[in-house]
Amino acid sequence: MQNRYTCDVGDFAKYGLMRSFHAAGFRTALAWYLSSDEGHNSDGKHIAYLGFDEFRRCDPKLYDQLKTMVDGNNRHISAIEGSKILGADTLFHSELLDFNDLPSLLCKAGKHKREERRKKWLSNCKTETKDAEVAFFDPDNGIAGNKPRPLASKGPKFLYWSDLDTFIDREQSLVIYNHASRNGTVYNQITSRLSEIKGHVPYGSNAFAMLWRRYSVRYFLVIPTDDMKSRISSTCDDMIAGPWGQGKFFELVKK
Numbered sequence: 001m002q003n004r005y006t007c008d009v010g011d012f013a014k015y016g017l018m019r020s021f022h023a024a025g026f027r028t029a030l031a032w033y034l035s036s037d038e039g040h041n042s043d044g045k046h047i048a049y050l051g052f053d054e055f056r057r058c059d060p061k062l063y064d065q066l067k068t069m070v071d072g073n074n075r076h077i078s079a080i081e082g083s084k085i086l087g088a089d090t091l092f093h094s095e096l097l098d099f100n101d102l103p104s105l106l107c108k109a110g111k112h113k114r115e116e117r118r119k120k121w122l123s124n125c126k127t128e129t130k131d132a133e134v135a136f137f138d139p140d141n142g143i144a145g146n147k148p149r150p151l152a153s154k155g156p157k158f159l160y161w162s163d164l165d166t167f168i169d170r171e172q173s174l175v176i177y178n179h180a181s182r183n184g185t186v187y188n189q190i191t192s193r194l195s196e197i198k199g200h201v202p203y204g205s206n207a208f209a210m211l212w213r214r215y216s217v218r219y220f221l222v223i224p225t226d227d228m229k230s231r232i233s234s235t236c237d238d239m240i241a242g243p244w245g246q247g248k249f250f251e252l253v254k255k
Protein backbone atom coordinates (compact mmCIF):
# COMPACT_ATOMS: atom_id res chain seq x y z
CA MET A 1 0.00 0.00 0.00
CA GLN A 2 1.10 3.55 -0.75
CA ASN A 3 -0.66 6.71 0.37
CA ARG A 4 -1.13 7.76 -3.26
CA TYR A 5 -3.46 4.77 -3.75
CA THR A 6 -5.85 5.93 -1.05
CA CYS A 7 -9.42 6.25 -2.38
CA ASP A 8 -8.64 4.70 -5.77
CA VAL A 9 -10.88 1.97 -7.18
CA GLY A 10 -8.82 -0.75 -5.51
CA ASP A 11 -9.34 0.92 -2.17
CA PHE A 12 -13.06 1.15 -2.86
CA ALA A 13 -13.12 -2.61 -3.40
CA LYS A 14 -11.06 -3.34 -0.30
CA TYR A 15 -13.09 -1.09 1.97
CA GLY A 16 -16.34 -2.42 0.57
CA LEU A 17 -15.25 -5.93 1.49
CA MET A 18 -14.09 -4.86 4.94
CA ARG A 19 -17.31 -2.96 5.62
CA SER A 20 -19.34 -6.03 4.66
CA PHE A 21 -17.38 -8.11 7.17
CA HIS A 22 -17.84 -5.46 9.84
CA ALA A 23 -21.58 -5.22 9.14
CA ALA A 24 -21.78 -9.00 9.57
CA GLY A 25 -20.42 -8.61 13.10
CA PHE A 26 -16.74 -9.40 12.63
CA ARG A 27 -14.07 -7.30 14.30
CA THR A 28 -11.50 -6.60 11.61
CA ALA A 29 -7.91 -5.41 11.44
CA LEU A 30 -6.01 -3.95 8.49
CA ALA A 31 -2.26 -4.35 8.10
CA TRP A 32 -1.47 -1.73 5.47
CA TYR A 33 2.05 -2.92 4.52
CA LEU A 34 2.66 0.78 3.94
CA SER A 35 5.59 1.69 1.70
CA SER A 36 6.83 5.06 0.45
CA ASP A 37 5.04 6.66 -2.48
CA GLU A 38 6.64 6.02 -5.86
CA GLY A 39 6.39 8.35 -8.84
CA HIS A 40 7.51 6.26 -11.80
CA ASN A 41 4.00 5.29 -12.94
CA SER A 42 0.39 6.47 -12.85
CA ASP A 43 -0.82 3.91 -10.31
CA GLY A 44 -3.36 5.32 -7.89
CA LYS A 45 -5.04 7.51 -10.49
CA HIS A 46 -8.03 5.19 -10.94
CA ILE A 47 -10.52 7.56 -9.30
CA ALA A 48 -12.88 8.11 -12.25
CA TYR A 49 -15.26 5.60 -10.67
CA LEU A 50 -16.30 8.41 -8.32
CA GLY A 51 -18.23 9.93 -11.19
CA PHE A 52 -20.56 6.95 -11.68
CA ASP A 53 -23.72 6.23 -9.72
CA GLU A 54 -23.43 2.47 -10.29
CA PHE A 55 -20.44 2.46 -7.95
CA ARG A 56 -22.27 4.58 -5.40
CA ARG A 57 -25.15 2.09 -5.31
CA CYS A 58 -22.77 -0.56 -3.97
CA ASP A 59 -22.17 1.40 -0.75
CA PRO A 60 -23.37 5.04 -0.74
CA LYS A 61 -21.76 5.92 2.60
CA LEU A 62 -18.36 4.60 1.54
CA TYR A 63 -18.56 6.21 -1.89
CA ASP A 64 -19.47 9.62 -0.45
CA GLN A 65 -16.69 9.46 2.13
CA LEU A 66 -14.02 8.62 -0.45
CA LYS A 67 -15.30 11.28 -2.85
CA THR A 68 -15.06 13.88 -0.07
CA MET A 69 -11.45 12.86 0.56
CA VAL A 70 -10.53 13.01 -3.12
CA ASP A 71 -12.27 16.36 -3.61
CA GLY A 72 -10.43 17.70 -0.56
CA ASN A 73 -7.06 16.30 -1.70
CA ASN A 74 -6.94 14.26 1.49
CA ARG A 75 -5.71 10.94 0.14
CA HIS A 76 -3.85 9.43 3.08
CA ILE A 77 -4.36 6.29 5.14
CA SER A 78 -4.61 8.41 8.29
CA ALA A 79 -7.72 10.02 6.79
CA ILE A 80 -9.29 6.59 6.32
CA GLU A 81 -8.49 5.58 9.88
CA GLY A 82 -9.75 8.86 11.30
CA SER A 83 -13.00 8.73 9.37
CA LYS A 84 -14.07 5.48 11.10
CA ILE A 85 -15.57 4.46 7.75
CA LEU A 86 -14.37 0.88 8.33
CA GLY A 87 -15.95 0.71 11.79
CA ALA A 88 -15.04 2.44 15.02
CA ASP A 89 -13.51 -0.72 16.51
CA THR A 90 -11.40 -1.63 13.46
CA LEU A 91 -7.72 -2.11 14.23
CA PHE A 92 -4.85 -0.86 12.07
CA HIS A 93 -1.14 -1.35 11.66
CA SER A 94 0.08 1.80 9.91
CA GLU A 95 3.84 1.66 10.38
CA LEU A 96 5.93 2.38 7.29
CA LEU A 97 7.91 -0.56 5.95
CA ASP A 98 10.71 0.21 3.52
CA PHE A 99 14.49 0.10 3.37
CA ASN A 100 15.19 3.25 1.37
CA ASP A 101 17.20 4.86 4.16
CA LEU A 102 19.22 1.75 5.00
CA PRO A 103 22.54 0.46 3.63
CA SER A 104 22.62 -2.03 0.78
CA LEU A 105 21.70 -5.64 1.41
CA LEU A 106 25.10 -6.55 0.00
CA CYS A 107 26.89 -5.37 3.13
CA LYS A 108 26.66 -7.01 6.55
CA ALA A 109 25.40 -3.87 8.26
CA GLY A 110 22.68 -3.41 5.67
CA LYS A 111 21.42 -6.96 6.04
CA HIS A 112 21.36 -6.68 9.83
CA LYS A 113 19.50 -3.35 9.83
CA ARG A 114 16.92 -4.63 7.33
CA GLU A 115 16.37 -7.78 9.35
CA GLU A 116 15.85 -5.75 12.51
CA ARG A 117 13.44 -3.33 10.84
CA ARG A 118 11.30 -6.04 9.32
CA LYS A 119 11.31 -8.03 12.55
CA LYS A 120 10.17 -4.98 14.54
CA TRP A 121 7.52 -4.08 11.95
CA LEU A 122 6.07 -7.57 12.01
CA SER A 123 6.14 -7.74 15.82
CA ASN A 124 4.22 -4.47 16.06
CA CYS A 125 1.78 -5.69 13.42
CA LYS A 126 1.03 -8.82 15.41
CA THR A 127 0.50 -6.81 18.61
CA GLU A 128 -1.78 -4.20 17.06
CA THR A 129 -4.05 -6.75 15.33
CA LYS A 130 -4.29 -9.42 18.02
CA ASP A 131 -7.90 -8.68 19.02
CA ALA A 132 -9.35 -9.00 15.52
CA GLU A 133 -11.33 -11.96 14.27
CA VAL A 134 -10.43 -11.24 10.64
CA ALA A 135 -7.07 -9.76 9.63
CA PHE A 136 -6.83 -8.01 6.25
CA PHE A 137 -3.39 -7.67 4.65
CA ASP A 138 -2.70 -5.04 1.99
CA PRO A 139 0.76 -5.54 0.46
CA ASP A 140 1.43 -3.50 -2.68
CA ASN A 141 1.71 -6.54 -4.96
CA GLY A 142 0.32 -9.38 -2.87
CA ILE A 143 1.96 -12.68 -1.93
CA ALA A 144 5.59 -13.10 -2.96
CA GLY A 145 6.78 -15.81 -5.30
CA ASN A 146 10.41 -16.89 -5.53
CA LYS A 147 11.53 -13.27 -5.85
CA PRO A 148 12.12 -10.78 -4.42
CA ARG A 149 13.43 -11.92 -1.06
CA PRO A 150 12.05 -10.20 2.08
CA LEU A 151 15.11 -7.99 2.63
CA ALA A 152 15.47 -6.88 -1.00
CA SER A 153 14.57 -3.31 -1.89
CA LYS A 154 11.20 -4.43 -3.26
CA GLY A 155 10.62 -6.93 -0.45
CA PRO A 156 8.27 -4.60 1.50
CA LYS A 157 5.86 -4.62 -1.46
CA PHE A 158 5.00 -8.27 -0.77
CA LEU A 159 3.57 -10.50 1.93
CA TYR A 160 5.56 -13.64 2.78
CA TRP A 161 3.97 -16.83 4.09
CA SER A 162 6.09 -16.70 7.25
CA ASP A 163 4.48 -13.34 8.07
CA LEU A 164 1.25 -15.20 8.82
CA ASP A 165 2.54 -17.72 11.37
CA THR A 166 1.30 -15.88 14.46
CA PHE A 167 -2.06 -15.03 12.89
CA ILE A 168 -2.55 -18.69 12.01
CA ASP A 169 -1.48 -19.86 15.48
CA ARG A 170 -4.07 -17.63 17.11
CA GLU A 171 -6.70 -18.80 14.59
CA GLN A 172 -7.61 -15.56 12.91
CA SER A 173 -9.33 -15.61 9.56
CA LEU A 174 -7.24 -13.96 6.85
CA VAL A 175 -7.93 -11.81 3.79
CA ILE A 176 -4.96 -11.04 1.53
CA TYR A 177 -4.87 -8.58 -1.35
CA ASN A 178 -3.19 -9.96 -4.44
CA HIS A 179 -2.34 -8.19 -7.67
CA ALA A 180 -3.25 -9.97 -10.90
CA SER A 181 -0.26 -10.62 -13.15
CA ARG A 182 0.06 -11.15 -16.89
CA ASN A 183 0.99 -14.80 -16.45
CA GLY A 184 -2.07 -16.79 -17.50
CA THR A 185 -5.70 -15.99 -16.88
CA VAL A 186 -6.70 -14.51 -13.55
CA TYR A 187 -8.73 -17.66 -12.87
CA ASN A 188 -5.63 -19.80 -13.32
CA GLN A 189 -3.73 -17.48 -11.00
CA ILE A 190 -6.43 -17.75 -8.35
CA THR A 191 -6.57 -21.54 -8.67
CA SER A 192 -2.79 -21.71 -8.22
CA ARG A 193 -2.91 -19.48 -5.15
CA LEU A 194 -5.75 -21.46 -3.58
CA SER A 195 -3.72 -24.65 -3.99
CA GLU A 196 -0.67 -22.94 -2.53
CA ILE A 197 -2.61 -21.75 0.51
CA LYS A 198 -3.36 -25.33 1.51
CA GLY A 199 0.34 -25.94 2.00
CA HIS A 200 0.80 -22.94 4.28
CA VAL A 201 -2.41 -22.52 6.26
CA PRO A 202 -3.91 -25.45 8.24
CA TYR A 203 -7.42 -24.27 7.43
CA GLY A 204 -6.45 -23.35 3.88
CA SER A 205 -8.97 -25.76 2.34
CA ASN A 206 -11.65 -23.22 3.32
CA ALA A 207 -10.13 -20.55 1.08
CA PHE A 208 -11.77 -18.82 -1.86
CA ALA A 209 -11.28 -15.54 -3.71
CA MET A 210 -13.24 -12.37 -4.20
CA LEU A 211 -12.28 -11.22 -7.70
CA TRP A 212 -12.62 -7.51 -8.54
CA ARG A 213 -13.21 -6.89 -12.25
CA ARG A 214 -13.77 -3.15 -12.70
CA TYR A 215 -11.05 -0.78 -14.03
CA SER A 216 -8.12 -2.82 -12.75
CA VAL A 217 -8.38 -6.56 -12.08
CA ARG A 218 -7.26 -7.73 -8.65
CA TYR A 219 -8.42 -10.27 -6.11
CA PHE A 220 -8.67 -10.88 -2.39
CA LEU A 221 -7.85 -14.31 -1.01
CA VAL A 222 -10.28 -15.09 1.81
CA ILE A 223 -9.13 -17.77 4.26
CA PRO A 224 -11.71 -18.46 7.00
CA THR A 225 -10.98 -20.56 10.04
CA ASP A 226 -13.16 -23.62 10.51
CA ASP A 227 -15.19 -21.82 13.18
CA MET A 228 -15.83 -18.79 10.96
CA LYS A 229 -16.19 -20.55 7.61
CA SER A 230 -19.98 -20.52 7.50
CA ARG A 231 -20.38 -16.89 8.60
CA ILE A 232 -17.69 -15.59 6.26
CA SER A 233 -18.99 -17.56 3.29
CA SER A 234 -22.48 -16.20 3.96
CA THR A 235 -21.12 -12.65 4.17
CA CYS A 236 -19.46 -12.92 0.77
CA ASP A 237 -22.46 -14.69 -0.75
CA ASP A 238 -24.63 -11.80 0.42
CA MET A 239 -22.27 -9.32 -1.25
CA ILE A 240 -22.47 -11.20 -4.54
CA ALA A 241 -26.27 -11.36 -4.28
CA GLY A 242 -26.45 -7.59 -3.83
CA PRO A 243 -25.19 -4.56 -5.79
CA TRP A 244 -21.55 -5.62 -5.46
CA GLY A 245 -22.24 -8.78 -7.47
CA GLN A 246 -25.12 -7.79 -9.68
CA GLY A 247 -23.12 -4.95 -11.16
CA LYS A 248 -20.28 -7.41 -11.87
CA PHE A 249 -17.96 -5.61 -9.51
CA PHE A 250 -17.07 -8.62 -7.36
CA GLU A 251 -17.12 -12.27 -8.39
CA LEU A 252 -16.70 -15.14 -5.94
CA VAL A 253 -14.21 -17.73 -7.20
CA LYS A 254 -13.67 -21.16 -5.66
CA LYS A 255 -11.28 -23.84 -6.78
